[in-house]
Amino acid sequence: MKENIVIIGGGIAGLEVAVQLLDLGYKPIVIEKRDRLGGHVADWNLLFPDMIPARDVVGNLIARASEANIFLNTEISFVNKLKDSYNIMLSNGISINTRIIVMTTGFALFDAAKKEEYGYGVYDQVMTNKDLEHWFNTGDDKRVNDSAMNAVGFVHCVGSRDEKARNPQCSKVCCITAIKQAIELKQRFPEAMVYCFYMDLRMFGKKYEDFYINAQRDYGIRFIRGRVSEVSENIDGRVIVKAEDTLSGKPVKVTLDLLVLMAGIICNTDSTRLANMVSLPIDSDGFLKSRDNVAEIIESPRDGIFYAGACTGPKTVPETLAEARAAALKVHLFIKGLK
């Protein structure tokens, strides 16, 4: 089992691939640019629909993947394509020869400041879904003022389904995340009025619709169908949100103590850079292009390079884990085929 397997990205996809390959008797190499494993999921607090702690999911994966060769704080400097293998040069000076690369480079969160009209980074009381999760985790954010949370708003589709934001795709998980976060906030501030400004509610997954009904019936969260047009700041520092309530066909305006922007999932520029190094095609949505989007979503057009997780498009945690398992199996079969 001397075969080098390079997994690029130490998020849940990369970790799960590593775990499966370790179980199959391989010793994969995981390369992570950040100083810790777990990727975006590690920033999250609770995961829908069962509200299990993200910490547990990530912690479990990290523990089980600990036997792998893991390089933290490491980027890919360049990749050379050899005859039937790749030479990968790492930023720490190590070079690896491999025939197998698993791309688990994940996604990037849309920079909410780019939607200037929402005032992220300009108005005091505007935060993103990620900031809110951070607050759930640490309780540390001056934007959440425990004594004055009378009205909270969630803006869906920030940087998703928005050609002006250069991302016409649906980020898939924000609807359910918004509802999850709205419920969590309502649990902490039962007296607060919680609004969700949405265009469509895409409750596609298992138990998502239950979540939605709960949010409406049990938590009284108000859903307003209409994209927020602009946000401004009040003299007392609260934010005023304007939208059209498309269901009543009238403009709607509300003053909020906190506005949470559901930043969407966009392709990770690091994936694109890597893809260029090994001449992998990029799909029209900016994510890595699979052989096809039905049956071979985890296979790249190049032999020996596999995908898992959100590098090919927005995915939920269970979807990512499933893909990672499938990718590990593909790697295993690929190695067996080489022999």
Added chain:
Amino acid sequence: MIYQGKQKIWADYQKEIPDNHWFYVRSCIRQNFFPGAEKMFLEICREVLKKDFYETEYHTTCGGIAYHCDTIPQETVMTIVARQFSLMTEAGYENYVASCITSFGNYIEILETWREFPEVETRIREMLWKACRREFNKPKYVAHASDLIYKYRNEIASRAKFRLVNRFTGEPLRVVEHIGCHYSKMFPSKGVGGAEYPYVLCGMIESWGGNVIDYPERRHCCGYGFRQYHVKANRGYSVSNTYKKFESMAPYHPDFILTNCPGCPYFMDRWQYVIAETEGKTYGENGYGIPVLTYEELASLVLGYNPWDIGLQLHQVAVEPLLDKLGVEYDPSEKYKGLNEKELSRPELPGVLRCC
């Protein structure tokens, strides 16, 4: 409000503005509204800053109002604009500066249309040729006059006689800036600071010592809106918009409003009188209104020009309280004297809004 957040956005929206040699076109309506403004622009640029600004009496309207009122088709307005460009070409200029925001938006929109649809440009060239045997080059740079004052703001500050500081309290003056809708809302990259937080007027205010007020309805239209004001039945709608803005800015107690569009200062100025008459509400201190200035008027004041020479007597809302705060000296008896030093008839004073 996080100032650094705005700075980051401003940094993203900086446009290239050549320093000199501009072909200047006037606005149709400003001559009537605040005639001192355009005069002072050329005065400051030419006489104070010694820049080359060319102007020709042969230029016409840009057709913008008619276009936005749906009375002429786009081809017509494009041909009119093409003729303006031909005047610039004839005069040997490449930089085109418009005094009017509607015109500025109009020029940008047309140039962008031509860029996207070159066949339209070709057709317009043919039409211009057929109409008046003229040819043109497209301008290299198109700017709004406020862009230039913004560019020269630090130079003006260095020659300033007055700073935007309240002489009585020593505090910076609180200034509301109001940007004409067509400045950058259509093409954010064509305006200094973009569409959401335009910097063009903020830059002047900051440079000259004032404090910018950001209030909830900052982005809202002044209420002019051609189709709204020009149709009498819609005028209530026009004033309602202005009312909304004043209601929103009132808690901040601004000292004055700075604008860069022909319609905005006029309507924000005059509607204060109408609001006072119909609603009994005034927004300034002691029953006065909030003075609304154009950037040229403000630049002139800062540079120490006599307020009556720059046409401030044409404002409905009395500017005197502001002049007092700035420390600008003025002779009230000179206010309504003509160029020939003869007393013009004094306007009737309104019932509710306090004026001087």
Added chain:
Amino acid sequence: MDFGFKISPSSAINLDNVDLTKFEELHRMEPDVYKCMACGSCSATCPASPFSGMSMRKVITALQRGKEKEAVAMLRNCMLCGKCSMVCPRGINTRHLILSIFRIYREDGK
């Protein structure tokens, strides 16, 4: 002074000022009113809607937005036939909801 025009009231819904006391009362009586997801099945099937533009979906939205008058005007066309309860995918008992609105709100929408 009469200028021949005046400041027109804003058509925007200001959620800060919406008085939801009555709606809360309605909600206590009909907890399911929160469940509406505005699919419009009720309006589509309503036999009164061709005559009047009656729409239960709009009524529920209007009440939440402080547009009681509109809601009440629409509701006056209801024939109580119950088709809306039959088609509601969320199982809202719209018929009783309507009767409760008749009880809680007044004809002038207040």
Added chain:
Amino acid sequence: MRERFLTGYNDFVLPFVVGMLFVLTYCLVGLIRIIAQLPASDRKRFFLSLVTPKTMVKNVKDIFLKCLIHVDLWKRNKLLGYMHSSIAFGWFMLIVVGHIEVFLYTSHLGAKALYYPIFFRYFVAETESTMKGALIFFLMDFFLLVVLSGIVLAIIKRVRSRFFGMRRTTNPSFLDLIGLYSLWSIFPLRLLAESFTADISGGSFLTKSLNYVFTEFLSNHANMLPAWWAYSCALGIFFCVLPFTRYMHIPAEILLIPLRNAGIRIVNARKGFARAQVYSCPSCGLCIDACPMGVMKGNIRDTTVYLNRQIRRKNEPRIEEISDKCLLCGKCTAVCPVGVEGDKLRIAQRSTRRYNFGPDYSNIDTKLQSERCNKFVKKINNNVSRTDNERVLYFAGCMTALTPVIRKTTESVLTKAGVDYEMMDRDGGICCGRPMFMAGRFAQADELVAKNTEIIMNSGADVLLLSCPICYKIFRERYTLPGIEIIHHTEYFERLISDGRLKMRKSSTKYVFHDPCELGRGCGVYEQPRNVIAAAGEVVEAARNRKESICCGGSLGSLTLGFDKRRAMTENALSNLVAASPDRIVTACPLCLDTFARYSDRPVEDIAQVVDRASGYGKIS
């Protein structure tokens, strides 16, 4: 015979006399109030009926059969029937024979007439050795035995209601219990008292025998007086609590029967006829088992018996809850032994609800609607109308719009039979008004009735065909459509088949017919659908059918039952329908069809579908 006491009085009669006077006064006042509460026209009709020989006979017959013999109960459950009639009839006979006795043996009664018949044995010693005496003594003992047997059964019933085939029985109130126990104790105490006196005053097989037994160990006559006291007290207590217990039904029903026979209906929710009904409720609890909501335990206290109880207690929140929840299937009315109309009573309660505002249909333009179905008018105007064929206007109704297959197949059948028909609501119509009526909003329902009447009268039709029983019910009851026959499609199909206009092929399919509430109990249509289905296949019956058919659970009658609360009812109704393992379930109501189809394990169809499938083109020559 001899009077044992010269005075003919003993203090122990007091409890009885007080109770008796109280209950008589109460009933008299109640009677006058109820009659006074009737609308003037109803009152007049009632008085007229009392002197009309036909109704007079009917009244006497009904009171005898229902109040004393409880024939309805006998039909339903022999044991229960016996129990009730033994107590009622036995007691009645004790009173009658007791009075005969008094009449025969004493004279100059005066005030004693009040209690003498009751305590005759105490005051008068009589010889049983004459033929007359022996017979009377025997009868008295016999009827006492009959009553006692009823009491024994009643005690058994209270302990084990299942023994009587009742799954659930009413939960008695506290006063009910007092009434119950005092009632139970009256007759054993009477037996005791009379037995103690039997050696002095005489007795028969029961009392005399017991007397011998008693004298074996209780020779002292001192026991006599306490027994008579106890007997009188039991009676007194019973009569005193009677107005406040379910036993009020005994006097109330005697009023209810002639009121009903006079053709009086509920007008006021609480007064007059409604009041008579409420007080006539014997709390027997038959409606509990009958109620389709009963499948869910939480609904048991919302059955008619509890409604009556709450109305008597004036418990407004509960009255509202109970009356709004009901499906209005009418089954409690169908099974009620005294004829309390649970459904109508509830609608009446709903009608008292105060709303701040209500519908207004002035903007409905019937002209437009009329123009949409003016085929016949045009034909008549152009003289192209055939006179031999009826002109049928088909009103599918709102609910049928959700089950378009009914409309489609009905139209297909009509076409096959060559019926000249026109759709009244092809592009949507105006609601018939029944749902509004069921919500107790009569005035608004009448507005809708008026709108539809206008359209129908303008249509030139002479038959109005309906496929929805909900519509059918109100069309029959509240519409006045002179010259137009109102008919349900089940009936119309039967006519088409029996007239030979529709040729049917019989298959071996086993069908069960579900009697929709509004069609069966509501309009009394039971045979026609079965005849129609029999022409198409084999008809099997549900476990409970016709008058006792179980509501599908989808009824519009209920105002408050949510969708999620109805499933158990539908499933229960379905399990009742499939008792004989039918291949298909057939109903004749769009709402039943929609509701059953949701949970059924086998195909559910409207009768129109069955007929359409089984019928062919062409007439039978």
